[in-house]
Amino acid sequence: MSIRNKxxxxxxxxxxxxxxxxxxxxxxxxxxxxxxxxxxxxxxxDVDGYFCAGxxxxxxxxxxxxxxxxDVRHVDSTETGGSSxxxxxxxxxxxxxxxxxxxxxxxxxxxxxxxxxxxxxxxxPEAPFEGWVGQSTHNSYGMCAARHMHDYGTTSEQLxxxxxxxxxxxxxxxxxxxxxxxxxxDVINSPMISDPLHRLDCCVVSDGxxxxxxxxxxxxxxxKRPLVAVRGAGEHVKGPRGxxxxxxTTSAAAVSGPAAFDEAGVTPADIQYASIYDSFTITVLIQLxxxxxxxxxxxxxxxxxxxxISGSGKLPFNTDGGGLCNNHPTNRGGITKVIEAVRQLRxxxxxxxxxxxxxxxxxxxxxxxxxxxxxxxxxxxxxx
Numbered sequence: 001m002s003i004r005n006k007x008x009x010x011x012x013x014x015x016x017x018x019x020x021x022x023x024x025x026x027x028x029x030x031x032x033x034x035x036x037x038x039x040x041x042x043x044x045x046d047v048d049g050y051f052c053a054g055x056x057x058x059x060x061x062x063x064x065x066x067x068x069x070x071d072v073r074h075v076d077s078t079e080t081g082g083s084s085x086x087x088x089x090x091x092x093x094x095x096x097x098x099x100x101x102x103x104x105x106x107x108x109x110x111x112x113x114x115x116x117x118x119x120x121x122x123x124x125p126e127a128p129f130e131g132w133v134g135q136s137t138h139n140s141y142g143m144c145a146a147r148h149m150h151d152y153g154t155t156s157e158q159l160x161x162x163x164x165x166x167x168x169x170x171x172x173x174x175x176x177x178x179x180x181x182x183x184x185x186d187v188i189n190s191p192m193i194s195d196p197l198h199r200l201d202c203c204v205v206s207d208g209x210x211x212x213x214x215x216x217x218x219x220x221x222x223x224k225r226p227l228v229a230v231r232g233a234g235e236h237v238k239g240p241r242g243x244x245x246x247x248x249t250t251s252a253a254a255v256s257g258p259a260a261f262d263e264a265g266v267t268p269a270d271i272q273y274a275s276i277y278d279s280f281t282i283t284v285l286i287q288l289x290x291x292x293x294x295x296x297x298x299x300x301x302x303x304x305x306x307x308x309i310s311g312s313g314k315l316p317f318n319t320d321g322g323g324l325c326n327n328h329p330t331n332r333g334g335i336t337k338v339i340e341a342v343r344q345l346r347x348x349x350x351x352x353x354x355x356x357x358x359x360x361x362x363x364x365x366x367x368x369x370x371x372x373x374x375x376x377x378x379x380x381x382x383x384x
Contacts, residue, residue, distance in 0.1 A: 002263055007093035007104075009228045009381065011040030011213030014174045014341040021114045024068050025057045028109035028209045032045040033068060036211035042103060042225050048214075049074040049101030051092055053084035055110045055209075064107070074101040080237065080375030081367025084108075085212070085335035088376035090233035092214035102216040104219075104347040107211025110330020130372070132315035137279075138202070140371035142194030145282040149196060150366060151297065153185045154285070156196055156336040158300035160187035162281040163200050163324055165308035170321025172350040177204045178227035201281040205335065210335040211310065222291075226346040231360075232264025232380035239373035249297075250290060251366055253375030253383035257282040257291035264380035266360060268292040271380075273344045273355045274315055275337035287364055289314075291378070310353040319344065319353035334365040338379065345383040359383045 013035030020028060029052075030089035037043055050072045056064050061075040074095050080087055085108055149156045164184060182200060190199040220227055236255035242248050261267060263278040268291060276284045285299035293315060294302040310316035320326045320340045323333040341361040343349045361381045368374030 003090065003097050003233060004231055004263055005229045005300060006097035007214050007228040007230045008217060008223045009089065009212055009230065009342050010215045010220050010223050010225050011036035011042065011211070013039050014210045014336060014339050014349040015109070015208040015329070017208045018086065018175070018177050018206040019113050020111055025109055026064070027110055028111070028257060029056065029107045029366060031107055032067060032107050032202070032209045033105055036105070036213050039215045041358040042213065044069055046103045046269055047105045048072050049092060049104035051076045051088040051104055053077060053108070054079045055064070055108055055332060057155070062065055065200035072101070076111055080377065081335045082279065083365040083375045083377040084332070084365030086338060086363055086365045086379055087235050089212060089230060089338060089379055090377065093230045093233065096214065096216050103216040106212040106214065107209065107337065108211070108329060108332060108335045110332070111207045112205050112330050113207045125326045126158040126328060130366070135372065137369055138197065139281055140369040141280045143197040143371045144248045144286065145196050148282065148286065151249055152300065154300035155197070156185050156188050158304050159201060159285065160184040161306065162278070162284045162308065163187045163301045165306065165313070166278065166310050166318055166322045166324040169319045169320070169353050170325035172233070172352045173326055176321040176326040180322070198281065198344045203279045203328045204325065205331060206327050206329055208327060208329040210329065210339050211331050212335065212338055214332055227384040228342050228345045229382045229384050230350055230379065231382040232260040232262070233378065234259025235377045236376065237373070237375045248371055249286060251286050252297050252374055253287045253364055253366065253378060256289035256378040257364060258377040260378040260380050261292070264378060270360055271315070271362050272320070272358050273341065273361040275341045275361065275363040276317050277333055277337055278318060278324045279333065279366065281324070283366055283370060284317070287366065287371070291362065291364060310355060312322055316353070316355050319349050332367070334367065334377070337363045337365055343380055
């Protein structure tokens, strides 16, 4: 069963805080929920489906449903890292199409700046094999960047253009953590974090969160909000499989992207705006290739010379500044990718970065570690 046009995003809210020492994580979830509900013109009593992931405190869905005072008939706590919330939009659309709910609330929130935490593998099956070597998020993505450079001749200067585009957009966002426009030279002269990735190749760490409301067509058409339809979706999980068929330059988006485009009945050439998960600059480049915006190995050339800058480039991306400059709440940036795509489709992005008459957008993300096991989720959204 296709979910094409079976559900709409009617509420979207990004918490304005980037540092919340005086708020609890449940409180941030609640404030995000209230913001999305107000945006849609709905209330908590209208919600009959709730979606969350590993950032939700306590017993996840159970704790948050109780804390928010919800009375729901459908709960989903699928966990694929930062891509979870893009995937939740798809799952909410599936639940709505199946009649399981009609107003689905998705929330994300956390306080990694106020409450720093370390990466813990716990009892994961890979822990005995990977934990002892000190694998980190940074060196995992650094490995992917190094391999891409080795295989395709990609350069640090080309990766830097991704940060330049993000910073060019972030200057117009009053809530962005990093609002200064940077140059290619600024990026490659910043301290090395994990060769070949520099500090400015890495995303910010921020408190805060966001929320979305996915609703049935009947509910959407009863609200005084622009219609943003879920036109297509795809998801996939990719791992190293013990080293078998290991490919550090291809992500799970190589499966989730084509699936979403196929369901939507459109091609990458039809997309007017792209929200691309940007935990690191290399994350963006590899996803652009895997989604079909350019051939494998051509990502460096595709992003160079401002091609991602709104108003001048071929493919405007992350016009809020993205995770590289704006916000990466609780180290999980997927929900913000959907939020900015919704803004663009509604014509509510900042005038300096708004894509004229934006009618078709993609929101895609990677959760987990690109150089190890990770999930990918892709959405095609359309203004109707």
